[in-house]
Amino acid sequence: MKVLIVGSGGREHAIAASVAKSPRVDKIYCAPGNAGIGQIAECVPIGAMEFEKMAVFAKAKEIDLTIVGPDDPLVGGLADVMEAAGLRVFGPRKNAAILEGSKAFSKDLMKKYQIPTAVYENFDDPEAALAYLETARMPVVLKADGLALGKGVLICNTLEEARKGVKTIMEDKKFGAAGNRMVVEEFMTGREVSVLSFVDGKTIKIMSSAQDHKRAQDGDQGLNTGGMGTFSPSPFYTKEVDSFCRSHIYQATVDAMEAEGRPFKGVIFFGLMLTAEGPRVLEYNARFGDPEAQVVLPRMKNDIIDVMEACIDGTLDQIDLEFEDNAAVCVVLASEGYPASYEKGYPIKGLERFENADGYYCFHAGTKQTEEGIVTNGGRVLGVAAKGADLKEARANAYEATKWVSFDNKYMRSDIGKAIDEA
Ligand code: AMP
Numbered sequence: 001m002k003v004l005i006v007g008s009g010g011r012e013h014a015i016a017a018s019v020a021k022s023p024r025v026d027k028i029y030c031a032p033g034n035a036g037i038g039q040i041a042e043c044v045p046i047g048a049m050e051f052e053k054m055a056v057f058a059k060a061k062e063i064d065l066t067i068v069g070p071d072d073p074l075v076g077g078l079a080d081v082m083e084a085a086g087l088r089v090f091g092p093r094k095n096a097a098i099l100e101g102s103k104a105f106s107k108d109l110m111k112k113y114q115i116p117t118a119v120y121e122n123f124d125d126p127e128a129a130l131a132y133l134e135t136a137r138m139p140v141v142l143k144a145d146g147l148a149l150g151k152g153v154l155i156c157n158t159l160e161e162a163r164k165g166v167k168t169i170m171e172d173k174k175f176g177a178a179g180n181r182m183v184v185e186e187f188m189t190g191r192e193v194s195v196l197s198f199v200d201g202k203t204i205k206i207m208s209s210a211q212d213h214k215r216a217q218d219g220d221q222g223l224n225t226g227g228m229g230t231f232s233p234s235p236f237y238t239k240e241v242d243s244f245c246r247s248h249i250y251q252a253t254v255d256a257m258e259a260e261g262r263p264f265k266g267v268i269f270f271g272l273m274l275t276a277e278g279p280r281v282l283e284y285n286a287r288f289g290d291p292e293a294q295v296v297l298p299r300m301k302n303d304i305i306d307v308m309e310a311c312i313d314g315t316l317d318q319i320d321l322e323f324e325d326n327a328a329v330c331v332v333l334a335s336e337g338y339p340a341s342y343e344k345g346y347p348i349k350g351l352e353r354f355e356n357a358d359g360y361y362c363f364h365a366g367t368k369q370t371e372e373g374i375v376t377n378g379g380r381v382l383g384v385a386a387k388g389a390d391l392k393e394a395r396a397n398a399y400e401a402t403k404w405v406s407f408d409n410k411y412m413r414s415d416i417g418k419a420i421d422e423a
């Protein structure tokens with residue numbers, strides 16, 4: 001069969017690598033893709049937000065399955081456009097992707113269906129938000145309602161900071177229209193875990209857990225990024241945590257969406273915080289995490305096409321989702337300066353070392369093929385991942401493999417997976 005993957009990051013490279021392993025797949029296209037994806041798929045110059053062009057292309061090439069990677073096209077309704085053209089697509093429709101697209105929606109859903117999350121209020125009006133903050137306990141968390149590249153969350157330690165935050169989000173519109181509404185939420189403490197799942201509208205199957213490192217610098221210092229590295233599984237995601245989440249969060253979310261007339265088909269990503277009072281939902285995403293996919297998918301034993309088709313067809317109850325009994329770690333190699341300003345266009349050397357290295361992966365994110373070879377083309381350039389018998393071995397392997405590639409301005413965190421030592 002022919003598969004089209006939409007997106008251009010490390011996540012999409014990891015998806016493409018899984019799809020390429022399926023004996024059912026003859027041809028992979030990726031729109032728009034990147035240099036690494038281009039080695040296993042044919043990249044086509046269609047942007048992820050060019051819905052009509054995407055549908056016309058998929059019809060013309062008789063694509064059997066389209067997989068949508070990023071949040072923007074899902075929240076914007078790419079799945080609906082593809083379906084309307086008679087195409088099969090893996091990813092939620094617009095009315096279900098709102099689970100990620102509107103934090104106010106997801107908070108209201110959790111409240112209505114008693115899914116554990118931080119106490120909150122939603123605001124459309126900055127004056128009302130300011131009045132509420134006068135009596136709120138600090139620290140407090142302000143969240144722009146809509147998509148903001150993972151940056152629309154402000155943790156405010158004082159009333160003064162919170163007042164500034166309201167101005168930043170709702171008046172200065174630093175995150176654009178995402179800040180037309182805002183969630184004000186109780187500050188929670190605990191470890192964070194990412195749990196991805198496949199969902200077919202009714203049935204949910206949980207993937208192996210993972211943990212991200214969002215800050216740019218060691219010791220969780222510096223600016224928030226798209227993610228500087230991950231490990232899977234999380235040693236903090238214990239049987240007790242899993243059992244609590246299965247009873248109170250996972251199926252409850254799927255049932256809530258169905259009850260609201262918004263059946264969810266695709267990947268639900270549960271951003272959880274393990275608080276002293278138990279697991280709480282920090283956020284939902286309507287897609288694979290990036291770089292969570294880079295450590296979860298290489299450990300999945302199933303044929304990804306079988307699983308995705310079961311999600312579309314509503315037969316996920318017949319799938320036994322299986323993961324290898326090992327671990328994986330991904331270290332992101334970024335351009336120095338990311339997520340602020342950075343230079344790009346530097347040649348990348350050593351990529352061929354990964355070609356026959358079993359259990360080692362070099363997922364491309366910001367790379368570009370030029371006549372002179374592959375060059376850096378973004379903030380997050382590569383995700384170097386490795387498996388190991390356990391987390392410590394996987395971490396050692398991943399850091400060893402980061403030495404195989406070089407480019408000017410190469411920057412990475414040196415403490416990805418440090419939490420493993422505390423487990
Ligand atoms: P979100 O995009 O909602 O996951 O928020 C981004 C990050 O902000 C999370 O990964 C947490 O580190 C932090 N965060 C969000 N909500 C809270 C909260 N209620 N309490 C403490 N930290 C939070």
Ligand code: GLY
Pocket residue numbers: 150212226227285288289290291292
């Ligand atoms: N790694 C976090 C995310 O994909 O949103």
